[in-house]
Every structure is written in structure tokens, then in C-alpha cells.
Amino acid sequence: MSDAPRLNHQVCFALYSASKAATAVYRPVLDSLGLTYPQYLVMLVLWEEEPRTVRELGAALGLDSGTLSPLLKRLEALGLVERRRSLEDERRVEIHLSDAGRALSEGASAVPKRLADAAGLTPDELSQLHGTLLRLTAALQDADKH
Amino acid sequence: MSDAPRLNHQVCFALYSASKAATAVYRPVLDSLGLTYPQYLVMLVLWEEEPRTVRELGAALGLDSGTLSPLLKRLEALGLVERRRSLEDERRVEIHLSDAGRALSEGASAVPKRLADAAGLTPDELSQLHGTLLRLTAALQDADKH
DNA sequence: GGCGATTAGGTTGTGCACAATTTAATTGTG
DNA sequence: CACAATTAAATTGTGCACAACCTAATCGCC
Numbered sequence: 001m002s003d004a005p006r007l008n009h010q011v012c013f014a015l016y017s018a019s020k021a022a023t024a025v026y027r028p029v030l031d032s033l034g035l036t037y038p039q040y041l042v043m044l045v046l047w048e049e050e051p052r053t054v055r056e057l058g059a060a061l062g063l064d065s066g067t068l069s070p071l072l073k074r075l076e077a078l079g080l081v082e083r084r085r086s087l088e089d090e091r092r093v094e095i096h097l098s099d100a101g102r103a104l105s106e107g108a109s110a111v112p113k114r115l116a117d118a119a120g121l122t123p124d125e126l127s128q129l130h131g132t133l134l135r136l137t138a139a140l141q142d143a144d145k146h
Numbered sequence: 147m148s149d150a151p152r153l154n155h156q157v158c159f160a161l162y163s164a165s166k167a168a169t170a171v172y173r174p175v176l177d178s179l180g181l182t183y184p185q186y187l188v189m190l191v192l193w194e195e196e197p198r199t200v201r202e203l204g205a206a207l208g209l210d211s212g213t214l215s216p217l218l219k220r221l222e223a224l225g226l227v228e229r230r231r232s233l234e235d236e237r238r239v240e241i242h243l244s245d246a247g248r249a250l251s252e253g254a255s256a257v258p259k260r261l262a263d264a265a266g267l268t269p270d271e272l273s274q275l276h277g278t279l280l281r282l283t284a285a286l287q288d289a290d291k292h
Numbered sequence: 293g294g295c296g297a298t299t300a301g302g303t304t305g306t307g308c309a310c311a312a313t314t315t316a317a318t319t320g321t322g
Numbered sequence: 323c324a325c326a327a328t329t330a331a332a333t334t335g336t337g338c339a340c341a342a343c344c345t346a347a348t349c350g351c352c
Binding site for chain 1: 157162169183255261262263275282288290
């Protein structure tokens, strides 16, 4: 009997697959909004509070400037956000919502329900899964630092 | 009160973050093996059984030829696999392990333990999480078809 | 005020992920 | 047998994700 790890016994693969399946379920709705999944995440953060600096967006989403800079340029090209140099600290770039960006949140309010409907889990299970994932992510990120 | 969905209430974001955190934890070990995470997944499938066609690998991992073709070329360039046209059906390309590819499974056997150690969850919780993720993924993939 | 260290953001390069298209081999049906 | 339909891979194009590096602005400390 081999000690080679088996694909279907690995939690990491289950996470990877579930994450891909979730974004696939969102894709049709997000397509109709003209957003990719990571762009949708950025908009989510901005709908909660704006303006935000690139750094703040990165901290909220766990993304660095190498990912965010081009993504934000695309959102700006779509007319959803505006990038403005901060006046107090000219190193910072503030990301502001445009009117169109603000308006898009209406169409997006139905997005999360889509996953809940497709999940095939009870609200209780979904809530417990959510809690476990948050704890897992925190522990993994913590372990990654040491 | 706004009806805009909030980032930190979304299971999809929890999945996305947990998946990224898990691959980040694996990265140092995989770096020392010279593999990326998706390359490691392909090797996992081959360690279970080989040869496999590109199609079979794609079915096991949920990846299409657009992702696998260049990935497999890189694994071949690393000397870990060989690509051979099938003799029975020349549309197929069989992926065989090289001796080096087979040998690599020794070094990889410690990889999964890394996540279990860093997870901060009891074996019971981890096992339950695994089961929930499998059910979730199946339900989402099923919903995606209709 | 001067100057090294830090911080914010951008750029470049590599490697997925996935849609859409292309090419070649095979299968099914008249 | 002919030939349309299907299937297997590869290719192309767009967009993340992340490491490594770069520039400019700010801060600390003397």
C-alpha cells in the first residue's frame, strides 16, 4: 500500500473545487452585470464604504497591487470607479465609486442568494461551514507567517 | 439599511480565501519539489494511476485542455511526465510518469500533513468540513448544468 | 534641513482558468 | 463507402494571482 496522498482524500482539493464551483455558479449573473468574480469582490468592498485606497482594498481581499492595479484600471475603463490621487498623501490612490458603480449594487443584491439556492445545504449547515472556513483561513494565514 | 451584500457574510468569499490560504501554506513545500499547486494536483492523479489521457486528467480535476495542455508541457520540460499519442486512438494523448516523476511521490507524501497541522481544526472538524465541501461542490456543479 | 528607511502603488514575468476557435481522428448512418 | 456529427487536443485571447523589482512620496531621527 502506497503512502502517496490521494486526490479525493485531500481537503485542499475539496476547497479548490468548491471555490471554483461557486464562482462558476456566479458567472452567469456576473456576466450580465459585466463583472468578473474578483471585480465583483472589489465592488462589494466599495459598496460597504468608499472611497478606499488600493491598500485598503488589498487588505480586505488579500490581494496585492500586482493584482489590483490592472483590475482597477479595467473597472475604471468600465466607468464603475474613479481613481484619484490622495491630496493628503500623494502616494495613495483613492478608489471612488461612480454613479454607475453605485447603481450596480441594485442588480448585485440577488447574487449571493444564487449560491444559497444552489448549495443543497440547510441554512444551518451553510452557516456552520462559513464559520469553519473563517477559522480555517485565519489559522492557515497565521501558520503561513511562521 | 442597505440590501447590498456584505463581503464578510458571503460563503463564496470564505471559500475563495480559504482556498488561497491553503495553497499559500503548500507553496513552500511545493517550491522545494519544483511544482506549482495545479501541477501537484496533476501529479497526484498520475501517482494513483497512469497513464491517463488529457481528457481523464481534466475530468478528475475539473480542468479543460486550455489549462492542461501548457501545464503538461511544463511537466514534460521538467522531466516528470512523457506525452505519447495513443496507438489505438490517435486523437488521445497519454500522459506517462517518468522515473523522476514516480520518484517525486516520496517527497510529496509529507505535503498533506502540512495543511492538517496548520489548520487549527480537530481531525473531526476537518473530516466534517471535507464531507460538507464534497456535497456542496456536487450540488453547485449540478445546479450549474441547469 | 538632510538623508536613510519605510510605505504606496505600479510594472514585469510566469503560470493558472476558462471561453472560443481550430485541426485531426473517429464514429454513426444512409 | 461517403460524409456529417462527434470527440480529443491544441491554440488564442482575456483576466486573475503572485513574486520580484521599481519609482516616488513620506517619515524618523539627528
